Amino acid sequence: MPNIKFLEEHPLYTQFPFEVPEYIHQLEKVNINMHCSKCDNIRTFNMTNDYRDSEEHVHPDVGNSYATKKNKYITLDYLCAACKVFMRFFIIKIGEDLTYIQKIGQYPPLDISIPKELKKIIDEEYKDYYKKGKNSENFGHGIGAYVYYRRIIEGIINEFIEKIPYFMTNEEKEKYKEPLDRAKKEKNTTTKIEIIKDLVPPILIQGRFNPLKALHEALSIGIHVESDLSCLENAKIIRNSLEFIVEIIFRDVEKSKEYIESMDKIKKRLKEKYK
Ligand SMILES: [Zn+2]
Known part of the structure; x- marks a missing residue:
């Protein structure tokens, strides 16, 4: 499959x-970067099989490569380039009108582990919600994922x-x-x-991305009226x-302390200088 993100992250059945x-021979083979259980690290994987041929689908003009329209399902085998032992497999469905693809199988399954x-910082209850949320997300169950992630945010927002x-x-x-203070009481x-979304100090903003603004937008959708797909997109925003x-x-509380202290010193010095 020529799309890396699709293979690496896209949920099943979506x-x-x-x-x-x-024609299927026109599909590119791409390398992907995913976790290897043998190397216990993120590794490059290369596709080792050819897009499968079948008698029935041989096209006269292109020899063994058959038309994708007729070939609804294709399998992809991927091998870790480092250890050359660990493999990953995908089964892809080709959309009838050739406008979409869909994962219908993947082994090993998409990851549901919790980031370090x-x-x-989260307790057992929220770890459980995170895994359930990730599982729902991996199967394209947007409403479920949304609700689980929302519960985690509700649980840890005060700490934040x-x-x-x-x-x-x-x-x-x-x-x-x-x-x-007002936010704490709300x-x-x-x-x-x-x-608080507009009060976020610059150090918490990455590029133009204010994580709290994104979170606020994602939490503001009407879960009772939105589609599963829309909830899935918003669930992803909440998780990210x-x-x-x-x-x-x-990670950065210590680092930022130094930064803030030096900023305070510089500002003080400037103030004194230009008094
Ligand atoms: Zn490996």
Whole structure:
């Protein structure tokens, strides 16, 4: 399959828009990067089989390569390029009108392990929700994934709010004190995030990506009216934002302390200089 992200991350049984060529030999073979159980690390995998031929589907003009329209299912074998032992397998369904592809099988299954940083800070109940959420996501069950991830956010948002001032300079702390207190008291998680989403210090913003804004948008959808697919997209945003926030906050608290202290010193010096 020419699409790397599709193979590496896309859930099962969910359509993936793709322009399928008319003949199967026109499909590219791509390398993927996934976890190898033998090497116990992320490795490059190469596709080792050819797109399968079958008598019935031989096309006169292209020899053994058959038309994708007739060939509804294809299998892909991938071998770890480092150990040359561990393999991954995929079964792909070709959409009837050649406008999409769909994973209908994958072994070993998509990962449901919890990222290291997240694992350290959430308790058992939320670890369970995370795995269930990831499992739902991997099978394309958007509503289920959305609800599980939302429960984790509801559970840890206060802890996150408590940590925000660690990333603020004295000047910022002063400005944000009142809204932060208000957010702490607010019961509704979405409203809580609404209050603080624009107060996020620059150190917590990656590029133009404000994880709290993304989280707020994703939490604001009407779960009772949205489709499974829309919930799936929003579930992914919630999970990514959660992982991103936790990664920065709990890995960088020490690092950011130094940064903030030096910022405070510089600002103080500048103030004195230009008084
Ligand atoms: Zn390997």
